[in-house]
Amino acid sequence: MSEESASRTGDDGTGESGAVCDGAGESGAACDGGPEVRRLADWDADTLLDLRRQYGSPSYVLDLDRVRENYRRLAAAFPDAAVHYAAKANALGDVFEALDDEGAGVECASAGEVVRALDAGVPSDRVHYTAVNPPAVDLDTVVELWTDGVAADLTVTVGAEDTVARLATRGYDGRLCVRVNPGVGAGHHEKVQTGANAKFGVPRDRALDVAETATQAGMDVVGVHAHAGSGIHDADDLDAHREMVARVGDVAREFDAAHDLEFVDVGGGLGVPYREADAPLDLDAVADATRDALGDVDAQLVVEPGRYLVADAGVLLTDVNTVKETPDTTVLGVDAGMTTLARPAIYGSYHPIRNVTAGGDGRGEVRATVTGPICESSDVFAEDRPLAEPVRGDVLAIGNAGAYGYEMASNYNTRPRPATAVLEDGSASLARRRETLSDITTLEL
Structure with a gap:
């Protein structure tokens, strides 16, 4: 894949932000338009982990x-x-x-x-x-x-x-x-x-x-x-x-x-x-x-x-807080839920998921069910999905989250909505702070 101006330096095939494009990408697209699609694997793991450290979890990241x-x-x-x-x-x-x-x-x-x-x-x-x-x-x-x-x-x-x-x-x-x-x-x-x-x-x-x-x-x-x-x-x-x-x-x-x-x-x-x-x-x-x-x-x-x-310009970062072995699957509990990204619960939508913490460290693969903290059986991001073997504290990235992610987020279960960080010209900044409980309750009389 050719270097994308929106990507960051890393070991997974992406280049530096602002790098000069020396030809068409794998799709044959012109440089100014970038490759026709950005896959979740094209995001640099170190950059995503650094954004998680800066802005907490769960957080949306959008590459302008x-x-x-x-x-x-x-x-x-x-x-x-x-x-x-x-x-x-x-x-x-x-x-x-x-x-x-x-x-x-x-x-x-x-x-x-x-x-x-x-x-x-x-x-x-x-x-x-x-x-x-x-x-x-x-x-x-x-x-x-x-x-x-x-x-x-x-x-x-x-x-x-x-x-x-x-x-x-x-x-x-x-x-x-x-x-x-x-x-x-x-x-x-x-x-x-x-x-x-x-x-x-x-x-x-x-x-x-x-x-x-x-x-x-x-x-x-x-x-x-x-x-x-x-x-x-x-x-x-x-x-x-x-x-x-x-x-x-x-x-x-x-x-x-x-x-x-x-x-x-x-x-x-x-x-x-x-x-x-x-x-x-x-x-x-x-x-x-x-x-x-x-x-x-x-x-x-x-x-x-x-x-x-905007879809492939965004990812959702979320922490693994629970790893539970069951006879049928490994259940991964994360701190994002259907209140953070509603599309899987509403439409049964597929979003790619990647364990960015585990990249390149030789872990094996498991079949995992990725679930949120909401007391609803619909609060599931993926079932029986192959992922690098997780441990508590790992960071997962959910791809194609730039469209209808934050816009459809809610405060169900009195859960504050996540932060949003933006990437532009090689730097990151906080575009929207994380909500607090007082933000939610301040409207009550």
Whole structure:
């Protein structure tokens, strides 16, 4: 594997941060974009152990240089498109700032994400607020930001005619995008396949009527939007994505006669290989399929990647506190749990796991079940997973944790959320301190 600008000096094939790339990586990717995928084995063990010593356990680590690499690779595959980062994957301010430096916009699923993007310095003309059955407080916040001029140029995407009426009641007559339900979904789990779910978007045969209602209320209809789902990775998913894009292209052409569209937003959902043997997403194939399916539309293409930009840029570090031999497996208890990383409990998701303490010291291998401290049988990160033989005090790294990790963390069992450290230009810093019990209880009256 070629040297990554985001990696650290070590014995496992990674190079120094900032090292000059002397050719394409094993994937054939250009240097600026880095290799197509970073595996958990590519993280330097000494660096991870040092971060554990500095910031405690459990802690998230996010490599901002890798986020930039992922963005550049995607932007090269979609040279004529605007890239808007789906903030729900990881709404850390440092991520917004890094991607803003690269020229990315931000797609926000809540008013809170809008505020955080603006606070990070993202210009409002690159902020899209995708309102899905928005609570009143969300609409109040966003419209107030727009009225005050803080977000004068943001775009609100609506998926229901009700939302148009609620915006009009609040005096909003700014930029509007209509989200269409394409009737076809895709993704890694049924819970994230949005394209065919009635919750999301306006039925295609009602989209133009909703746009007319918005125009009559004085709003400027500037785009149409659709999204198939999250974690699109295999051929079947790509076929569904292609069909979704074709359908939203048809809607955009229907809009042409009545509205001067600036953009057609085909969502995100680009997947990453969580399992070690899975191949990277064929990004060029996705880009080609997207352009071909969209067809001739007189508007700019917008894509909204989330996990693709941040997933392999992050790991979760956690200490082993219990090693228990049972007739069926070796149970490893760690101090992270489903409150720290919820994806395995919610979706049955696979995350690679590595014993970084045991690297290179000749330990044997065991089949282990890695569990957290939560009193729930769902609090399991892996079952029967081969790992270097553990002892209490070892540090495990859980890979591909940069997306939907901290964002989905909770205080269940009154457990404080972890710290987050960031790596950038060869140095580490604390981006978000660890919560304390008093942080949790301070809201009680």
